[in-house]
Amino acid sequence: MRLTTKGRFAVTAMIDLALRQDNGPVTLVAISQRQEISLSYLEQLFGRLRRNEIVQSVRGPGGGYKLARDAADITVVDIVVSVDEPLDATQCAGKENCLGEAGRCMTHELWSALNQRMVDFLNSVSLKKLVDDQLAKGFQIEDRRVTRRSISTFPVHQSACASTTHSVFTLNNALVKS
Numbered sequence: 001m002r003l004t005t006k007g008r009f010a011v012t013a014m015i016d017l018a019l020r021q022d023n024g025p026v027t028l029v030a031i032s033q034r035q036e037i038s039l040s041y042l043e044q045l046f047g048r049l050r051r052n053e054i055v056q057s058v059r060g061p062g063g064g065y066k067l068a069r070d071a072a073d074i075t076v077v078d079i080v081v082s083v084d085e086p087l088d089a090t091q092c093a094g095k096e097n098c099l100g101e102a103g104r105c106m107t108h109e110l111w112s113a114l115n116q117r118m119v120d121f122l123n124s125v126s127l128k129k130l131v132d133d134q135l136a137k138g139f140q141i142e143d144r145r146v147t148r149r150s151i152s153t154f155p156v157h158q159s160a161c162a163s164t165t166h167s168v169f170t171l172n173n174a175l176v177k178s
Contacts, residue, residue, distance in 0.1 A: 003087070007080040009037050010045045011130075014079050017055065018071045018131045019141055025064030045083050052082035071128035077119060079127070087122070088115055 012035050017026045028046060032039040046065060049055045056068045067074065080087060088111075 003080070006045070006083050009035075009041065010049065010079050010083040011076055013037060013042060013045065014049070014054070014074070014127055015130050015134065017065055018067060018127050019134060019139065021066045023141075024062060025058040025066050027064040030064075048083045049079070052078075054078060054082050067127075071131055072126050074127040076122040076125045076127075076130075080122065087119055 013031050016031045016035055020026050020030075028039060028042045031037065032042050046055060046057075050057055050065075050068075053068045054074060055065045057063070057065055077087070
């Protein structure tokens with residue numbers, strides 16, 4: 001069986017997204033930093049996930065990605081297949097020509113059966129289950145909302161000429177009067 005980094009990274013990024021989407025759209029930059037996945041690689045994966053209606057993009061300030069449907073309705077197979085990851089353990093990619101003109105190899109049925117079990121298993125695992133598993137392990141979701149402080153922590157220096165006006169017009173009026 002071969003499941004490459006494309007499928008693994010897609011599933012990891014989708015768990016990250018699903019865990020945090022209640023706080024609003026999730027940026028790929030944030031996922032990239034948290035999961036240590038290349039941003040350009042995530043952009044490719046999410047382009048495919050969006051085309052397959054697994055995620056939706058939200059444009060503008062505060063934009064990012066959110067799930068296109070409920071996490072309970074998205075399976076691992078949906079994610080992996082969406083990013084064009086083949087789930088195939090056969091030598092011939094399921095074409096039954098393992099030995100070329102001679103036909104199938106002796107273990108073709110074994111690997112085909114493994115393929116079916118693998119698809120069945122991954123189809124039985126929802127994104128919601130993966131999220132729930134993370135939460136059950138004690139995963140804490142950080143609050144991404146930034147609160148702005150109205151009080152500066154830096155000392156404020158008063159001008160030596162606090163009573164002096166800094167307006168050019170006021171200065172001109174003062175000169176004209178004198």
